[in-house]
Amino acid sequence: MAVNYDKLWAILKEREMLKTDLIKAAKISTNAMAKLGKNEDVRVGVLVKICETLDCKLDDIVEIEK
Numbered sequence: 001m002a003v004n005y006d007k008l009w010a011i012l013k014e015r016e017m018l019k020t021d022l023i024k025a026a027k028i029s030t031n032a033m034a035k036l037g038k039n040e041d042v043r044v045g046v047l048v049k050i051c052e053t054l055d056c057k058l059d060d061i062v063e064i065e066k
Helices: 006-014 019-026 030-037 044-054
Strands: 002-004 063-065
Touching: 006 019, 019 030, 019 044
Parallel strands: none
Antiparallel strands: 002 063
């Protein structure tokens, strides 16, 4: 199984936010953002911070692919 963060990028585009805006607002590391950009696994805590910042649920930003 693999993760896909295309939903996250769509939300950022819809809200006219840059990745750097999300890094600052959610207080996540650039390393975590780099992993997200490569569809790599990140800590759940990072995803929680993003969800809290964007006021959304986990399944709004992450898709699990078989």
